[in-house]
Amino acid sequence: MQALLEKYLPNVVSDPQIFVDATIQTIYMTFWAAIFGGGLGLILGVILVVTRPGGLYENKTLFWILDKFVNLIRSIPFIILLALLAVITQFIVGTTIGAKAALVPLVATVIPFFARQVETALLEVDPGLIEAAQAMGLSRLGIICRVYLREGLVGIVRVSALTMISLIGLTAMAGAVGAGGLGDLAISQGYNRFENDVTFVATLLILILVFLSQFISNLIIKKISHQ
């Protein structure tokens, strides 16, 4: 077994620690970007739903601005956003290099992405339920918390998994600013040094993370779905 591994994965076997470090960095970036970006994206998504025409807090101007803002940010390729946000990153984190620095552009790109997904998920909630809740005398905030977020929960979990997977992909690109992680490992070591086995194992680890996210979200959906 050992001989087989050394034959086919020579570079991996010689320094397995780098894979542990890179996996931790990828999880670190994904986790914190998901927490900050997910939280803010959820809020933005809810605001998009309630300010749209016919919404609970209808506000055409605000909706127009937010809607265009989301489109704008989503139109910028992530690799360019990394460069564009360098100044802001420097200001917030104090450096533009490393996993922590990569969090700023990651969060910035996750917010509009997730907001749009949440918006779509919440628009799936039957308008009849909103009407019924209004007829019962619920407050608007009550309707957001007890109807939209509760009835749209399955949809939100589903798009969370999607966002998570997309985020894992983005962390690979964050390697471009020296963020580390599995993607960085696959490119800077595996590709640039022609160590194909490193690329292969890094890819495998990324796939495992992706499948794990999908698996967990499916478990949650199964538990909370009653349709």
Place this chain on the structure above:
Amino acid sequence: MIELKNISVTFNENEKDEVDAVKNVNLTIEDGTIFGIVGYSGAGKSTLVRVINLLQRPTKGTILVDGCDLTKLAEKQLRQKRKDIGMIFQHFNLLEARTIGENVAFPLKYQGITKEKQQAKVKELLKLVGLTDKINVYPSQLSGGQKQRVAIARALASDPKILLCDEATSALDPKTTGQILKLLQKLNRKLNLTIILITHEMQVVKEICQKTAVMLNGQIVEKGEVLQVFNEPKTELTKKFIATAFRQEDILHKVIENSSLSPDETLVELSYTGKVTNEPLLADLYQRFEIKANILYGNIEYLQQVPVGKLIVSLVGSKKKISESLAYLNSKGVKVKLLNTSD
């Protein structure tokens, strides 16, 4: 008492196209009545019923519920007032992510009511609608009729005095419709609940309503006691609706098609109400005028416990005798309509 005064609702899709969904409607609904608003889809009845709890703000007019002008209330007071007005819908609008018990308890949460009291109320309501055993089941496991029962229980959770029913039986089969209507009637009697019911089926109005209004193009074209409206419909639309309730139109066609009238036969429709139904009128016709009456179709319906009869008969006899006999029937309080004469 609910009073709608000069209610108009105008939607402007864009600046140019204005749609008058409801036009200058005046309506008074007494406490404890079951009031049916009937009309085709697009007549504005759904909009009108939403004006009553202000889900739809009228462009013009006032809504008084027990003397309180809803349009003048601030949001918080309006929300409080809405708890006195329950509402059920065509598609039930149950929360799919919550159990039946949680659905019924939904309006009771965050109201400063203890968990025990909430549970007791939920059990009481589920018992009232006959679904005690479904308390921990999710809505997706229920049939349409059961879902509507849950919706009714939920609407009653805050002890409303008024229940608005927006096409509440339109998604249900005839048998289930009957059961839901019986339940509504029971609630009306037991809780003295005022029920406002909108529907496109005159059958529903016939079944349980005491008063009715017929809507067309956003306006009320006819209103009054159900018995009176059914007996003396004033507009063509009302007549059409009533015909569907008695399933008459179809039968009438078949009767006329299949009866080969001989030259001295006259086809007439006789309608009568109340105690006239107890008299042997056709026997009278023979004795007094020697008119032979052949019954082609007969039906008695009960509206608010009053029998309403309808007969289609062919009369055989001389022209003179026939017109005399029809005048006699008229004098007895029977309405006569000539369907077709042989010439």
